[in-house]
Amino acid sequence: MRSTKRILVAATLAVVGALGLTACGSGSGSTSSDSLTIVTPAQAQSFSYETSATGYEAAEFFKNTGASLLRNKYVDGSGSEARHEDYNAFTGVLAKRYDESADGLTYTFHLDTDAKSTAGHELTADDVIWTMRRKFAVKTSIIPFISAPFITSASQFKKVDASTVTLTVAKKSYGYTALSLLANVGYNVYDAAELKQHTTSSDPWAVKWSGTHPNFGFGAYKVTTFTPGEQTIYGANTGYAEGAPAVKRIVQRVVSDAGQRANLVRSGDAQIATQLRPADQVGLQKGKQAQVYDVTSNAxxxxxxxxxxxxxxxxxxxxxxxxxxxxxxxxxxxxxxxxxxxxxxxxxxxxxxxxxxxxxxxxxxxxxxxxxxxxxxxxxxxxxxxxxxxxxxxxxxxxxxxxxxxxxxxxxxxxxxxxxxxxxxxxxxxxxxxxxxxxxxxxxxxxxxxxxxxxxxxxxxxxxxxxxxxxxxxxxxxxxxxxxxxxxxxxxxxxxxxxxxxxxxxxxxxQPLNAFAKNVQGYVFRSDNVIDYSQLSLSAK
Missing domain, CATH: 3.10.105.10 (Dipeptide-binding Protein; Domain 3)
Structure with missing residues (x-):
């Protein structure tokens, strides 16, 4: 796979809505190797990126239930630096590889058609094209604003065959920013077959429907339970393009008080806490009660x-x-x-x-x-x-x-x-x-x-x-x-x-305002500042 001189990624961010799926599952901390608990101050309140795309919790939802054509390669840090993205290299997710034309204007993406959505459908070029059309057609979408002048229209994407799509840019110098946009959650590919079942004359892109129904992406996890104001439970997508994640079940509990979130990691009742006070992080770190990472931060x-x-x-x-x-x-x-x-x-x-x-x-x-x-x-x-x-x-x-x-x-x-x-x-x-x-x-x-x-x-x-x-x-x-x-x-x-x-x-x-139990491995600092659950694993205490 070709690597560009410098590769970057796009902006993500939260929303408003309500959802009811299955009955509420257990929110207690877990010590098994395939389940963990995360405590967070809030949760995604809508699942449609096109209606609103701001807020940490929504960004983390979009990352873990969705997938893009590419992402930046994850590399080890030096010294005390955490594992992080290499902005100079891409690796495929829904695209197995991509090619660049001689004039630097057209990029051809060869899709992983074995990848399955959280609804169980296999990836096709039609998913990519329909997704791009939705992103540019919906009036409340931020994609046209954050993508110009690099990508200005869904018409820049073309289907070659069932497993191949292209993107054409107006100038060669637009290439790395355009690719970088594609590597971020703003350009997550949707399961068009699933969404088309829920379109109506008043909701032609199923935007309203997807605001309250989370399972239409190709990510590593699907939502099995959503209890507003209390918790979200995620289950592994065995058809994820990068392979089924090691942690099969993630319980994301809402705990409003930052000090209590820190204490839950300290006591072992949760394995990860987000949006902490820096003072609590420093206390956990000095007491050797949790892992707190240092990064080259863009936050x-x-x-x-x-x-x-x-x-x-x-x-x-x-x-x-x-x-x-x-x-x-x-x-x-x-x-x-x-x-x-x-x-x-x-x-x-x-x-x-x-x-x-x-x-x-x-x-x-x-x-x-x-x-x-x-x-x-x-x-x-x-x-x-x-x-x-x-x-x-x-x-x-x-x-x-x-x-x-x-x-x-x-x-x-x-x-x-x-x-x-x-x-x-x-x-x-x-x-x-x-x-x-x-x-x-x-x-x-x-x-x-x-x-x-x-x-x-x-x-x-x-x-x-x-x-x-x-x-x-x-x-x-x-x-x-x-x-x-x-x-x-x-x-x-x-x-x-x-x-x-x-x-x-x-x-x-x-710096990132989170903390991890000492038996949690796989944290990667991403430029969208959210946690990639697919990389996590748990060792025996």
């Missing part, structure tokens, strides 16, 4: 600011607030050494990276006050900072900001709401400011820069539209290889626009 803590209404419509207020965030205190008091400051949303390790003139945000009360005074503000600027109440580190970060920003001329009210309301509010762009922990799964510079700022996109949380930013990204795309020095100069210009306009305040990069 960012950030604060989108609504630029089209409210106090942050004024760029001066956005610039002032950037000086009112206590970055160092957040890294120390909230993340306990498991976070690092960032000056750029592009990794400095990228080939062709140009950091000229870029600098990290700093806490400076005097500068914040001076900016507000110069802009005519004499009273404290009041705003509401909304946070997901199932993410403890972000609630703690909000408190740090509330306290520090007061001294700089801001009056911050914290609004902590549940996951469903949080995701809905983000999509509706109703929050003046919010805190998120997210990532660009495709690390291709034009993808990262466009992801949260494409005009009209449902994931453009700040509702930001900058002609200068759009022009710089277009110039970078026209410069050829996205990792080249000429392209790097355009990405640098785009980042300077973001640093000047501050539609989003980037706070830090954080």
């Amino acid at each position: 960012m803590v950030y604060m989108p600011l609504l630029t089209t209404s409210g106090p942050f419509k004024d760029v001066a207020v956005r610039r002032a607030l950037a000086y009112a965030v206590p970055y160092d205190k957040i890294n120390t008091n909230v993340y306990h050494g498991r976070a690092t400051a960032i000056s750029s949303i592009l990794p400095a390790s990228d080939p062709g990276f140009d950091g000229d003139g870029l600098k990290a945000n700093t806490y400076d009360v005097a500068k914040a006050k001076a900016i507000l005074k110069s802009a005519g503000y004499t009273a404290p600027v009041a705003f509401t900072l909304t946070v997901n109440n199932s993410v403890p580190d972000l609630q703690e970060t909000a408190t740090q900001i509330q306290t520090a920003a007061k001294a700089a001329g801001f009056d911050v009210t914290i609004n902590a709401i549940n996951s469903s309301a949080f995701q809905s509010g983000l999509a509706a762009k109703t929050f003046e400011a919010s805190l998120g922990r997210d990532y660009a799964v495709v690390q291709s510079p034009p993808y990262v820069l466009s992801l949260f700022y494409t005009p009209g996109s449902v994931i453009n949380w700040p509702d930001f539209d900058s002609p200068a930013l759009n022009q710089d990204i277009a110039a970078g795309n026209a410069a050829g290889d996205p990792t080249s020095t000429p392209a790097g100069k355009e990405w640098n210009a785009a980042q300077k626009v973001l640093q000047d306009q501050q539609p989003t305040i980037y706070i830090n990069n954080v």
Whole structure:
């Protein structure tokens, strides 16, 4: 299989709905070698990527019940680094291999037609083509926004025969980003035969049906039980393209309190805990009670600011607030050494990276006050900072900001709401400011820069539209290889626009906030930050 110079992956993210399958199964911890328990603060509330694609729990659901044509190769880390993806190499999942045409414009995918969906149907080219049509036809799908200009239409995909499909891109330089998109859950292939049984005139792509029925993917697991607000139970898909997973049954229990989740791993009643407080992770690690991994993280803590209404419509207020965030205190008091400051949303390790003139945000009360005074503000600027109440580190970060920003001329009210309301509010762009922990799964510079700022996109949380930013990204795309020095100069210009306009305040990069029992093997850090259950195994204690 051909490997490209640098391969990356796309963005995933949660939703709203309800589902009833079989009766509730046991949620107790397990010590057998083929079953484990995961404790998490929330669960996927809808199973349709096209209606909403944000949130950790939904992303993990999509990864483990679905499969894409390719994925990045998993490699061992060096030193204390966890096993992770190699962004320079692909391996097949639903495609056994792929070929690239001489002109670099057409990719041919040879499908594994022995692979079976969680509904039991064998993979065909028709599944791929129908899936791509759905992704671009459904109005609420984020795929058109996150894929342009690399993939802009389902018509770029063609069926050659029952086991072969092609993708054609407009420019050779679009190739690696397009392939990388295909390697992520946004491009999971669906069981068209299953979904077509549930289409109606009002639901021609079975989007509504799939929101409450999870088993239409080709992933390593199917959902056997879903009890809203309590737990999800997964069973292994023996027809999975990469082979039946070692762990046959996974119980994902909802436990709202982060400290209790940590204690359940400590006591052995759960084998994995997600969305922990860094302080609890450090405690587990120091007590040698669990495994906590270090990675080269792409997860960012950030604060989108609504630029089209409210106090942050004024760029001066956005610039002032950037000086009112206590970055160092957040890294120390909230993340306990498991976070690092960032000056750029592009990794400095990228080939062709140009950091000229870029600098990290700093806490400076005097500068914040001076900016507000110069802009005519004499009273404290009041705003509401909304946070997901199932993410403890972000609630703690909000408190740090509330306290520090007061001294700089801001009056911050914290609004902590549940996951469903949080995701809905983000999509509706109703929050003046919010805190998120997210990532660009495709690390291709034009993808990262466009992801949260494409005009009209449902994931453009700040509702930001900058002609200068759009022009710089277009110039970078026209410069050829996205990792080249000429392209790097355009990405640098785009980042300077973001640093000047501050539609989003980037706070830090954080380590994965999970912990694993000492007998759990196989964790892989993925750029979508979720756990690939198919890689896990359990040893005897």
